Every structure is written in C-alpha cells, then in structure tokens.
C-alpha cells in the first residue's frame with residue numbers, strides 16, 4: 281500500500297508531546313484524534329516503545345489504510361471509527377485518561393488524491409466531500425440547493441474568499457440550467473466567475489471555495505470547540521494536548537481555548553483586584569504557535585499553513 285500523506289511538523293509534535301517526565305504512566309496512553317493514514321501514530325509508536333494509542337477517524341476508507349499500516353504494532357494500537365467530538369463526549373469507561381492527545385485537523389492528502397470524493401478541483405469526480413456518510417448532505421446537495429446568500433456566506437466565512445459573492449451568484453446562475461455534478465464543473469464555474477488577474481494568482485482560484493465547502497459539509501468548525509473541551513476534561517493531570525491547525529479560523533478557536541485554560545484569574549475585567557482566587561488549569565508549552573521551517577514547506581507543500589499549539593494540564 282502506498283502511503284500518500286506526509287505527517288506535518290512531525291519532529292516538533294514528537295518533541296512537544298513526548299511522554300517523558302514524572303507525570304507520565306509507565307505505559308503511557310495516547311489518543312490520536314485524527315489518525316488519517318497513521319503518520320503521526322506510526323512515529324510515536326516507533327519512538328516511544330511502551331506507548332499505546334487509540335486512533336480515531338470519521339472516515340472508514342482511510343481508517344482501513346491506517347489499520348493495515350499499523351498492524352505491526354499489535355495490541356499497542358487500537359482504532360475507533362467516528363467523529364472525535366462524539367468520542368470525547370462519550371469517553372469510554374474502559375479506557376484510561378490519556379497522557380497525550382493529538383489533533384491534526386482537516387483532511388489528508390489521501391482525500392485529495394485517492395478518495396474519489398471530489399475534494400480536489402484538479403480531478404473530475406462526483407462532488408461529495410463527506411468524510412463519513414453520516415455527515416449529512418454532500419457537497420453536491422449543498423451547491424445545488426443552498427441559497428445564494430448562504431453559499432456566499434459559507435465561501436466567505438470558511439474560505440475567507442473575497443470573491444465569495446460573485447462565486448455564489450455564478451453557482452446559482454449555472455444551476456438554473458443544469459445540476460452541478462462534479463468537482464471539475466464547480467472549479468470551472470469558480471474560475472469563470474473571478475477577475476482574470478485572480479485566475480493566475482499564487483493559488484488556484486477555486487482553492488478557498490473548495491476548502492469552505494468541505495468545512496461546511498463536515499461541520500468541521502462546529503465540532504471543534506466542544507471536542508477540545510471534552511478532550512481536556514479526560515486528559516490526565518500532567519498530560520499534554522497538541523493541536524495542529526491549517527487555517528486561521530481553526531487556529532483562533534484553539535488559541536482562545538488554550539489561553540483561557542492558562543489564565544489564572546477569571547474575574548471580569550472591571551474587577552480591580554482578583555476575587556476568584558482562580559488557578560490556571562493548563563500551562564502553555566508553545567507561547568507562539570510552532571510553524572514549519574522552509575525545508576519542510578519545500579518538501580511538503582500542504583504543511584505551509586500548519587500551526588502547532590501545545591498545553592500541559594496542571
């Protein structure tokens with residue numbers, strides 16, 4: 281089996297989340313919340329010989345690949361199929377509190393290159409974009425039924441696309457005469473609707489809209505805040521949690537959540553002297569997000585927007 285996804289910020293993740301130190305169990309336990317093809321888990325299992333992992337993924341096709349790849353680790357590696365927010369909301373009694381939790385958000389190169397579900401504007405595939413069939417409506421349903429206002433809103437909010445209105449108008453105009461079925465058709469509609477200077481920019485003009493539609497279809501941003509909070513609740517004291525994000529909306533959610541955990545005082549700003557006597561619940565191990573160096577970006581372009589933030593639970 282050919283592995284197509286290169287794990288991002290791998291050495292940094294291994295170093296920041298290493299299960300060394302007094303607070304870690306003799307046989308530490310990790311939850312890889314976004315297993316993908318298992319690149320991070322594979323490296324953790326190789327580096328830390330007594331580590332056990334459970335890997336989560338909503339997508340059963342990519343999970344099958346990870347199962348094949350990681351079978352060499354036997355009972356040290358376990359798998360769970362489902363959304364990470366559901367998993368942490370119903371954290372199984374049978375599992376210990378994790379010493380390490382990793383989130384590597386978004387989708388994998390596998391999804392763009394091999395899934396056949398229309399994640400990439402480079403291929404002519406059925407426009408689906410669901411990580412799991414239970415995600416609800418497909419990208420095809422969304423682009424063919426959402427109102428022009430909602431489409432513009434999604435493309436602007438989740439894609440930060442400045443031509444969102446023109447793109448939404450063009451989608452709605454096209455679908456009056458024919459259903460938009462494929463990724464290629466959608467990419468062409470977007471390409472035709474933006475100014476010509478934008479067509480020849482640094483990135484393909486459909487990049488941001490495709491990202492936005494995928495985020496909306498899989499409700500990616502709404503799953504994150506509660507998942508972070510529930511994951512932190514089950515993390516062992518002294519345990520570490522790391523999150524790798526790929527766009528500013530995700531990163532803002534993680535940054536604010538970690539910042540609030542690290543704050544000692546929760547009194548409202550108008551109170552001059554602390555009355556809550558509050559204690560920080562976590563220590564920020566990355567004051568600034570860790571970003572890939574130029575070498576990593578040159579060798580693995582999907583890493584270019586990655587940011588890693590890590591905390592330790594107190």
Ligand SMILES: C[S@@+](CC[C@H](N)C(=O)[O-])C[C@H]1O[C@@H](n2cnc3c(N)ncnc32)[C@H](O)[C@@H]1O
Pocket residue numbers: 285286287288313314315316317318319320321336337338339342362363364365384385386387388411503
């Ligand atoms: C960036 S990839 C992970 C890559 C992995 N770290 C590796 O090195 O191979 C993210 C994975 O998380 C999964 N995923 C995204 N959102 C999820 C969610 N809310 N619940 C469960 N899995 C999710 C995707 O299906 C994808 O396989």
